Amino acid sequence: MSKIPVIAIFDVGKTNKKLFLFDENYKIVFEKSARFIETVDEDGDTCENLESLRLSVFDSLREVFKLPQYDIKAINFSTYGASFVYIGEDGAPVAPLYNYLKDYPEELKRQFYDTYGGEAQFSKRTASPVLGSLNSGMQLYRIKYEKPELYSKIKYALHLPQYLNYLITGEVHTDITSIGCHTNLWDFENNDYHPWVKAEGIFDKLAPIIASDSVVPAAFPGNNYGVGVGLHDSSAALIPYLSNFHEPFILISTGTWCISLNPFNHEPLTDEELQHDCLCYMQYKGKPVKASRLFAGFEHEQQVKRIAAHFDKNTVSYRNMEFDPAIGHQLYAAEERKEADWASNQMKESAFAARNLDAFESDVHAYHQLIFDLVTQQYESTMLVAKGTAVRRIFVDGGFSKNSIYMNLLAMFFSDMEIFAASMAQATAVGTALAIHNHWNTKALPNDIIELKYYSITHNTEL
Template sequence: MSQIPVIAIFDVGKTNKKLFLFDEQYRIILERTARFTETTDEDGDPCENLESLRLSVFDSLREVFRRKDVAIKAINFSTYGASLVYIDEEGRPLTPLYNYLKAYPEALSEQFYNTYGGKTAFSVQTASPVLGSLNSGMQLYRLKYERPEVFAKVKYALHLPQYMSYLVTGQACSDITSIGCHTNFWDFQQNNYHTWVTKEGVLEKLAPLLISSEVLPATFPGSDYAVGVGLHDSSAALIPYLVNFHEPFVLISTGTWCISLNPFNDTPLTNEELEADCLCYMTFQGKPVKASRLFAGYEHEQQVKRIAAHFNQQPARYRSVEYDSRIVRSLQERNAGETYRAPDKTQLQTSVFGQRDLGAFSSDVEAYHQLMIDIANQQYIATKRVLDGAAVKRIFVDGGFSKNAIYMNLLAGLFPDIEIFAASMAQATAMGAALAIHNAWNSKPLPNDLIELKYYSVTHDAAI
């Protein structure tokens, strides 16, 4: 029996840890999902169980290498960002994998920003709002000042994707998609590490920076497969779109957070945009991606529970409510005097709907349409922030809201001069990690049918 050439991708989210095997046409041959029980750090805060993650990589690889029907040609990794693994000279982790939601000491934050030009100027340089531990460079700064004895033992601070690559290659490296994403490490104006990285003695703790398409040899004797350096998941999810579409577009990636990503907008972030939680990601090619965020998925979930409770319905009912243009017109006429102002930090978390009286609606379906109008209007303002500076012709929506007919039709109405598409693709993040090193393992040309699109016009939708 001839073996199918495949690439193995480890896709590590906060909740689910997945292993995929893709063939040369990027069809999924195998999908495995695991969940690990969290552990705690020395302060009792929850964090990833790094040892369980490490063991699962080797157990999974042993399993797939035993298979007779596939031939592993390459391995790559995509994981959530803002998480650092500190390894010593022997490659052993020195600390737990601290959670990026861990509270950051205010005094230490003030010390840092006062030393390096103030929050506003620094945020403009690094293209990121002040986010505490979510700025992963601040975690390393904290280690230096709170635990200097551990900091002194650190050979390298590796972002999680690069640590997973290190487990298989034994080579420590850094990757621009991790270093360039709200870390405080990267100066977007200078296109280099920020000066604080050198002044604080942090640069020597960062492994050599490799490009995302580079591959390394595995450490196991006799192995002939290539190993990628790993990618930050948000940047990995953008790769299939960059591969398939070359005209300027915006991707709205929807989930708990709804993130509008514009890889064709290289205008510098303004103070106002930073105040509204805009930031820059980095593509696997090292180019800035202007992005804005909304907590709309979470807000939708909370408000659906409120609607369901008020009208004595099951929340699951709202997964498939059909778009009713008459209800939308009626609600828009009723609320004609309302104005939607640009979201500030608090409005990023909640919508106008939270203040609405549910007793004013004749039915739960009408109330749900109003919720989606409020979310879509908020989305319009957030997405507009990244549209300026590039002649975008298409907006792609993937994730949960791409399946919501009300959301998609409203978005088409709000952006009448831009083509709006619901995009569906199996496992965009994992596929992006595979595509990043395509030339290192795949003898076939890049496929041009990775993404299914459904077009929404201003008045109706039609599948294409």
């Protein structure tokens, strides 16, 4: 019996670390998941356990290479962003993988922005809101000034996906999807590193940029598989949509954060967009993707608990609540479109947190109002990246794509667009495999990996 050709994908999240094997039809034929206990850095702040991660990669590869039914043709990686691994002359890490939520010193932050043009101007050029340690370039800047002895030991700073590539190949690379995502490193106006990177000597510690869809050979002799350079997970999740749809679209990726990604908006960020937490990602072909964000999934979770407690219900009852068109149209008809500052206020928090639950005759009405308030926010957030573009189609994936109230109300607000709930298994991992499709897969790119459900104002039908 001939072996099945597969690609191995490591999908490393903050909590779950997963390994998938995909066949040439992008069906999952093997998967495993692991969680590691975090360690702490020298300040006592929690951070990724790099040694556990390294051992897990090698142990997992040994396991799947022993499986007799599969022929591994390639390996690739996607991980969360804003995280550097600092390696020394011998290739071993010389510092912890600092947590991107680590507090950033205010004095050092002021020194940086005062030196390089001020927060507003700098943020526009780098498409990076001021986010402290989430701007990964600022982590290197901090080490240079706070820990000069450590800084001198750093040979290369590798974003996490490229560190995993390095473990297998022994080669050092930089990938545009990692450096182009709110890092403070990339100058979107000049399509090159921002001048501060060379002025501070940071450039010398960054590996050469390599195309995101390229592969390099593994370091182990006698192998016949290629190794992808790795991708930032948000950029990887967009690849299946870019591969399957060529008319302009927006992807609303919903979870704890609801992120509106517009790969067809190439205009520079405006001051208003930056104030509303917009930023730019870089897709794997090197083009900017304008994005806006809402903390809507988190708010939904908190407010559902409040509704359930008030009406003495179980929170589970809201997971599959059906849309009531009468309530939906009543809410939409009653909504007042207010003056210009309305959008600004709505973007900070939804109206629901301030609502008195005694005003609702039932938990069903209250829950519809909650979703309506969140969709009101979502409309404003998405329009920040939609305006001025030819987008007429919106895909929604993640948790809210399964919420019929959310999807139907979204169709009301975006009445001039086609609204689809999109679902696919492990979009980030699939995108990471698709990025190097031509290097391992003998079949044509698939066109059936995304399931769509269409929503209109009055009804919904499955395609």
